[in-house]
Amino acid sequence: MTSPYDPQNNPGATPGQPFPGQPVPGQYGAAGPEPDNNLVWAILSTVLCCLPLGIVAIIKSTSVSKLWAQGDVAGAQKAAEDAKKFAIWGAIAGVIVLVILVILNVALGLAASSSGY
Template sequence: MDTMHADQEPIEGADDVPTMNSDKEFIIPPTFHDDETHDVPPVAYLEMSSRFGDKQAPSDNTSTLVGAVLVTMFCCTPFGIIAIIKTMTGRINHAYGDEHAANDANRSAKRWIIAGVLFGVLVVVLYCVGLGVYIQQMLDMVQQQQQSTNIDVNDAVGL
């Protein structure tokens, strides 16, 4: 793995995440050139693009991220996590300029969101049906106990 000091130029072939090796050297991700030929790391470029309006992510990508987070919190956590990953992959692909991969990732995220919502609704419906069956059984049991208690009282009185 190629390394560099903070005052050196980026070296091709480094990983995507900056880390530090045992010699206290930073391992910096490769950079790319934007339209104005400034070297910008991909994550910083994504943040800058959302702030300055340059190469903004599609608006449905933002709504997809919101939907993915809501599915994670309220419906099905595993499906929501996958949807978040797919959404962020789409944003990164968009930042790199790969629109086809970004759209594919966004469509995949939407599918995971829909699957998570459907699964969450299915779980709630099954829970309600199970709860209804349980309550009905408890009411039947209470009713049987009341009937058996009434018969015992009538037998004891001699009626």
């Protein structure tokens, strides 16, 4: 018995088009829903924390939908993971810089108050 999804048994099939019932990348199916692009976190990381890493996160997050629409499921998932990773790194870098600035301000404030100025 042959499958109705076999192109040789389905003369009405359009070349390059999926057979009925086959999952199409970019739609719900075997690939699942489109991954979260983490754009909100990328923007927050850019504005509030670390500009360079945030920009990379925004670029990665905007490529998720493009890759998904092209059918590159693995590429879209990788771009989503990278966007999240860069947004987290940007937030961590921003916190570290903030802590260093606070320590320097406290140290300079103590030095100025002890010198009599």
